[in-house]
Each structure stands twice: as C-alpha cells, then as structure tokens.
Amino acid sequence: MKIGFIGLGNMGEPMARNILKAGHELTVYNRTASKMMPLAALGAHVAGSPREVALGVEIVCTCVSVPSALWAVTEGPDGALAGMAAGQILVDFSTVDPATSQRLAELCAAKGIGCLDAPVSGGTAGAAAGTLTVVVGGPDDVFAEAGPVFAAVGKNIVHVGGAGAGSAFKLINQILVGVNLAGVLEAFVLARKVGLDLNVLYQVLSTSAGNSSTLQSVVPDRVIGRDFQGGFMLKLLIKDLDLALQMGKDAHAALFVAGVARQLYEQASIAGYGDMNMAAAILPMEKLQGME
Ligand code: NA7
Numbered sequence: 001m002k003i004g005f006i007g008l009g010n011m012g013e014p015m016a017r018n019i020l021k022a023g024h025e026l027t028v029y030n031r032t033a034s035k036m037m038p039l040a041a042l043g044a045h046v047a048g049s050p051r052e053v054a055l056g057v058e059i060v061c062t063c064v065s066v067p068s069a070l071w072a073v074t075e076g077p078d079g080a081l082a083g084m085a086a087g088q089i090l091v092d093f094s095t096v097d098p099a100t101s102q103r104l105a106e107l108c109a110a111k112g113i114g115c116l117d118a119p120v121s122g123g124t125a126g127a128a129a130g131t132l133t134v135v136v137g138g139p140d141d142v143f144a145e146a147g148p149v150f151a152a153v154g155k156n157i158v159h160v161g162g163a164g165a166g167s168a169f170k171l172i173n174q175i176l177v178g179v180n181l182a183g184v185l186e187a188f189v190l191a192r193k194v195g196l197d198l199n200v201l202y203q204v205l206s207t208s209a210g211n212s213s214t215l216q217s218v219v220p221d222r223v224i225g226r227d228f229q230g231g232f233m234l235k236l237l238i239k240d241l242d243l244a245l246q247m248g249k250d251a252h253a254a255l256f257v258a259g260v261a262r263q264l265y266e267q268a269s270i271a272g273y274g275d276m277n278m279a280a281a282i283l284p285m286e287k288l289q290g291m292e
Contacts, residue, residue: 003024081108130154137162
C-alpha cells in the first residue's frame with residue numbers, strides 16, 4: 001500500500017520503519033527535518049509538509065506528542081486534511097483525549113475521509129519490535145481497510161468501539177502505568193534504604209504478586225542500570241495523566257490515586273527530569289531520602 005507517516009519521534013520513527021520493512025511504499029514528514037533522513041536512506045519519500053504527505057497515499061498515519069501537535073499537523077493550509085480527499089484514511093497513533101479524536105473524526109467525515117484513533121502501548125521497545133498493542137476506535141469498514149498498517153506495527157490489535165473509544169481505552173491504561181510506576185519506584189527506594197539487594201529483589205518480584213509490565217520495563221535497565229535517557233518520556237506520562245484526569249472530571253469521577261501519581265511526576269519535571277524516561281521520577285524520591 002501507499003502510506004504516509006507524520007511524526008517521527010521515539011515511537012513514530014520505529015513504527016514507520018516497520019511499515020517500510022513490511023513492503024509498503026512510505027512517505028514521511030517530521031517537523032524537525034533531520035529525523036526524516038534515516039528513513040529516506042531506507043527508501044522512504046520525504047515530504048515538505050503534512051499536506052504533501054497526504055497527496056497520493058491511501059492511508060495517512062500520525063504519531064505526535066500532544067493534542068495541539070495533532071491539530072498542527074492536520075489542520076490549516078499545510079495540514080494533512082488539506083491534502084486528503086474522500087476515500088482516504090487517517091490513522092492517528094498519538095495518545096490524545098477522546099474528545100480530540102471525536103472532533104478529528106468529524107472533520108474527516110465532512111470530507112468523506114475514514115478516521116481511526118489508534119493509540120499504541122508497548123513502549124519504544126515494542127515499537128522497534130513491531131509488537132505494540134493497538135486499541136482502535138472508528139468504523140468497522142475503515143478498521144478493516146487499515147489492517148495492513150496495524151499488522152506492520154503491532155501484535156495485538158483490538159477494535160474497541162467508535163470514534164474516541166481507542167483514546168479512552170488508552171487513557172485508562174495510562175492511569176495504570178502512572179499509578180503502578182509510582183509504587184514500583186517508591187518500593188525500590190525503600191528497598192535500597194533498608195539495604196536489600198535490588199537484583200535479588202527484582203528476581204523475587206518477577207515471580208510474585210508484585211510483578212507488572214511496568215516493573216519489567218523500568219527496573220532492570222533503568223532503575224538498577226541507572227539509564228534515564230531514551231524511551232518513553234516522563235513529560236508524556238504527565239500529559240497522559242492530565243488527559244485521564246480531565247476525562248475523569250468530564251465524567252464527574254474522582255481519581256484520587258492518579259492525581260497523587262501525577263503530582264509525583266510533576267515534582268520530577270520541575271526538578272528538570274521531564275525529558276528523561278519515566279523511570280527518572282525516582283531521582284527526586286531518592287533525593288528526599290538523602291540517597292541514590
Ligand atoms: P516524541 O518522541 O516526543 O515525538 C513527538 C513527535 O511529535 C515528534 O515527531 C515531534 O516533532 C512531533 N511534534 C510535536 N509537536 C509538534 C508540532 N507542534 N507540530 C508538528 N509536530 C510536532 O513522542 P513519542 O514518539 O514518544 O510519542 C508519540 C505519541 O505516542 C505520544 O502521544 C505518546 O504519548 C504516545 P519534532 O521531532 O519535535 O519536530
């Protein structure tokens with residue numbers, strides 16, 4: 001298929017790479033042009049704007065950081081929608097709020113464009129391996145047509161409902177990531193303080209009730225390995241929790257624990273760790289205890 005991809009960040013770049021690897025003809029755009037070069041070297045076409053990406057492809061994919069970035073690449077004279085026509089499909093892999101996804105779907109519907117919100121889970125490792133979980137909201141026929149793109153980037157593809165449903169599912173997932181991470185980091189700070197062997201602790205937890213995919217993704221390389229560069233950025237987790245808390249507010253639902261976790265991460269962001277991976281939230285916790 002002819003596919004366009006807008007947003008070559010930590011997640012988007014490896015996803016675009018896998019689309020290319022699956023044999024599709026790929027056209028890419030990224031605001032920071034230098035990030036397009038590695039894909040161009042692999043045979044991708046490079047476009048000068050999101051609008052240009054959309055010309056002549058069957059499916060346009062977006063994977064950008066926040067809702068405002070999604071509007072920046074889709075709306076306006078240089079936005080993707082300006083280059084799209086009836087029959088084309090827009091697949092948004094970004095994590096945004098359901099209301100944003102629904103508004104995008106409405107704008108697409110007005111032009112006869114199929115639209116899917118398709119946020120992904122599995123981190124940068126899952127993006128590189130092509131094993132992401134993709135939760136998709138949108139019409140059945142559009143979901144079926146976009147199948148080859150999903151097959152290239154993910155392993156578990158779940159169609160969860162109409163426009164905005166994928167985003168809602170993803171935000172619920174992010175509450176669990178945010179809350180679980182806070183517990184994992186706090187537990188490891190305590191373990192260190194009372195003198196436990198962190199490697200043995202990790203082995204024990206891996207086969208105990210305290211195990212989780214967050215424990216697996218942050219503890220060995222990041223918490224114990226002290227690697228806070230690269231991977232899913234802390235500032236994006238704060239963004240996800242903000243969107244989830246807003247979803248709660250809109251539904252008049254109290255979210256106690258997610259709110260506390262968000263404050264922990266905000267504190268780490270204020271301390272300058274927002275651009276590091278989410279495990280860096282342990283750094284101010286350690287400082288508070290006077291230890292590393
Ligand atoms: P990154 O690595 O921060 O990448 C974000 C991407 O979004 C990157 O391509 C950015 O372009 C692009 N971006 C951000 N703001 C804009 C604006 N205003 N205009 C155009 N493009 C923009 O995030 P990830 O790849 O880890 O995550 C992407 C999504 O998946 C996010 O929603 C996560 O929560 C899940 P740049 O390279 O900075 O020019």
